[in-house]
Amino acid sequence: MRVLHASLECYPLAKVGGLGDVVGSLPKYLTDLGCITDVILPFYDNEKVHHLEYEEIFTGSLSLGENSFDFSIRKLLSTEFGFQIYLVYQKELLYRPDVYSYEDDTERFVAFQLAVLNWVLSEEIKPDIIHCHDHHTGVIPFLVSQVDTFQSLIDIPTILTIHNAQYQGQFSYDKLDYIPQFDLHNIGLLDWDHCINPLATGIKCAWTVTTVSPSYMEELQHQANGLEGLLTHEKAKCIGILNGIDHDTWDPEKDPMVIENYGVKNIVSGRKANKKWLCEEYGFNIEKPLFAFIGRLVYEKGADLLPDIITEALHHLDVNILILGSGNAEVELKLKELKETFPNSYNTYIGYDEKLSHIIYAGADFLLMPSRVEPCGLNQMYALRYGSIPIVRRTGGLKDTVIDIGDGGFGICHDKVNVQDVYNSIKRGVEFYNDQKYYRKTQKEIIKIDHSWNNSAKQYIELYKSLKQPQ
Numbered sequence: 001m002r003v004l005h006a007s008l009e010c011y012p013l014a015k016v017g018g019l020g021d022v023v024g025s026l027p028k029y030l031t032d033l034g035c036i037t038d039v040i041l042p043f044y045d046n047e048k049v050h051h052l053e054y055e056e057i058f059t060g061s062l063s064l065g066e067n068s069f070d071f072s073i074r075k076l077l078s079t080e081f082g083f084q085i086y087l088v089y090q091k092e093l094l095y096r097p098d099v100y101s102y103e104d105d106t107e108r109f110v111a112f113q114l115a116v117l118n119w120v121l122s123e124e125i126k127p128d129i130i131h132c133h134d135h136h137t138g139v140i141p142f143l144v145s146q147v148d149t150f151q152s153l154i155d156i157p158t159i160l161t162i163h164n165a166q167y168q169g170q171f172s173y174d175k176l177d178y179i180p181q182f183d184l185h186n187i188g189l190l191d192w193d194h195c196i197n198p199l200a201t202g203i204k205c206a207w208t209v210t211t212v213s214p215s216y217m218e219e220l221q222h223q224a225n226g227l228e229g230l231l232t233h234e235k236a237k238c239i240g241i242l243n244g245i246d247h248d249t250w251d252p253e254k255d256p257m258v259i260e261n262y263g264v265k266n267i268v269s270g271r272k273a274n275k276k277w278l279c280e281e282y283g284f285n286i287e288k289p290l291f292a293f294i295g296r297l298v299y300e301k302g303a304d305l306l307p308d309i310i311t312e313a314l315h316h317l318d319v320n321i322l323i324l325g326s327g328n329a330e331v332e333l334k335l336k337e338l339k340e341t342f343p344n345s346y347n348t349y350i351g352y353d354e355k356l357s358h359i360i361y362a363g364a365d366f367l368l369m370p371s372r373v374e375p376c377g378l379n380q381m382y383a384l385r386y387g388s389i390p391i392v393r394r395t396g397g398l399k400d401t402v403i404d405i406g407d408g409g410f411g412i413c414h415d416k417v418n419v420q421d422v423y424n425s426i427k428r429g430v431e432f433y434n435d436q437k438y439y440r441k442t443q444k445e446i447i448k449i450d451h452s453w454n455n456s457a458k459q460y461i462e463l464y465k466s467l468k469q470p471q
C-alpha cells in the first residue's frame with residue numbers, strides 16, 4: 001500500500017505548530033509498519049529546504065482563473081527522514097519564507113493542491129490513498145471526485161485529517177474559477193454558509209475524516225466553529241485517532257538540543273542541569289518551581305489569560321514562570337511588559353525557538369496548557385516524555401492523555417477556562433512540588449509512558465485497509 005500525505009507543514013522542513021510534527025513523524029511509523037508513505041509539501045524559501053539535494057521529476061503548469069503558473073515537483077534524494085518527501089516548487093506563490101499568513105493564501109493553497117493532483121495524474125503508478133491534512137488540502141477530495149480533468153483519479157480513496165477545525169480557509173465565489181471545470185449541479189459540495197469552505201468541502205467529499213483525538217471528535221459535534229451540523233451529519237465516516245509523538249526526535253536520552261541528556265536513572269541530575277541553564281538565562285532562582293508555557297499565543301490556547309494568570313500567581317506564590325510563544329500582538333505586548341513588574345520570577349521569549357522549547361520540556365517543572373480548544377495537543381506528551389508535569393484544562397486530547405494526581409494520575413487538571421482555575425492548579429502544583437518524594441516518583445513514571453505513534457499508526461493502517469467509497 002502506498003499513501004501520499006499532502007500537507008503544508010512537515011518537520012523539520014516546515015513547522016509552525018503541531019501539524020508539522022505529525023506529518024514529520026506519522027509517515028515514519030507507517031513506513032516501519034510496511035506502508036509505503038510519501039509526503040508532499042511546498043518548496044519553501046527557508047534554510048532547511050535550501051540545503052537539500054533533490055531531483056526534478058515533473059514539470060507542469062496550473063491555472064487559477066485566467067492566470068497560469070509553472071511548477072515543478074522535486075523529489076528529495078536524502079533518506080534521512082525515514083520516508084520519501086516530494087516538494088512542489090512554484091516560484092510566485094509557494095516559494096516563500098513563511099508557511100501562512102499571506103494575503104494570497106487562498107491562491108497559494110489552491111495552487112498547491114492543483115499541482116499535487118496534476119503530478120499524480122502524470123504518475124504511472126498512482127498512490128493507493130491520498131491523505132489530506134487540514135483545510136489547506138481540503139479541496140483535494142472534491143477535485144478528485146468531481147473535476148473532469150482528474151476523472152481518472154476518482155477511485156483513489158481520500159482521507160481528511162482535521163488538526164484544527166477553527167481554521168477553515170473560506171473564500172468567496174469570486175474565486176470559483178480557481179476550481180477547474182466540474183458539474184455545477186454539485187456546487188453545494190464546495191459551499192458552507194454562502195462561501196467556499198475548503199474544510200467543509202473536505203469533510204463532505206473525503207471517503208473518511210479523522211480528528212486527532214477521540215474526545216475532540218465528540219466535541220466537534222457541539223463546537224466546530226460553525227461546522228457542528230455538518231460533522232454531526234457526517235458522523236458515520238468520522239473517527240478520532242489520538243496523535244502520537246516521535247520518540248526518536250523527542251528523546252531526553254539522545255536529544256541533541258537539550259543541555260544535558262538523561263533517562264530514568266539520572267532524571268534528577270539531568271533535569272536539574274537543564275533547569276539551571278533556564279534559570280541562568282532568564283534570571284530565576286533555581287530553588288523555586290518553574291512553570292512554563294510553550295505555544296502559539298492565540299485565543300484557543302487560552303493565551304489571552306496568561307498575563308492575568310502570571311500576575312495572580314506571582315502576587316501570591318513563590319514560583320517562576322517562563323513563556324515561549326508568538327501570535328496575538330496585544331498578548332505579546334502584555335507579556336513583554338510584565339517583565340518589568342516581576343523581573344526575578346517571570347520572563348518570556350516572544351518568537352519561535354525549537355531548541356529552547358526542547359530545553360524547557362527538559363528543565364521546567366510544570367507545563368501550562370490552559371487551552372480553550374485542544375484537538376490533541378502534543379506539548380503535554382512532550383512534557384511527559386521529558387518528565388515535566390502537565391497542567392491542563394480538560395478538553396479534547398488533553399482530556400484523553402492527562403489524568404489528575406487526585407485520580408491516581410500524574411498531571412493537574414481543571415475544567416474551566418478562567419484565571420482562577422489555572423491559578424488553583426498552579427497552587428496545587430506548588431504543593432505537589434513541595435512533596436519532593438512523590439513529585440520525583442511521578443516524574444520517573446511519566447517519562448516511561450509510551451505516547452509514540454506505535455499504537456495510532458496501527459489504527460491508521462487499519463483505517464486505510466477498511467476504506468469504502470462514500471455513498
Ligand SMILES: Nc1ncnc2c1ncn2[C@@H]1O[C@H](COP(=O)(O)OP(=O)(O)O[C@H]2O[C@H](CO)[C@@H](O)[C@H](O)[C@H]2O)[C@@H](O)[C@H]1O
Nearest residue numbers: 017018019163295325351352353354357374375376377378
Ligand atoms: N514559539 C515556539 N517555539 C518553539 N516551538 C513551538 C513554539 N510554539 C509552538 N511550538 C511547538 O509547536 C508544537 C505545537 O503543538 P500543538 O499540538 O500545540 O499544535 P497546534 O495547536 O499548532 O496544532 C494543531 O494540530 C496538532 C497536531 O494534530 C494538535 O495536537 C493541536 O491540538 C492542534 O491545535 C509543539 O511541538 C511545540 O513545542
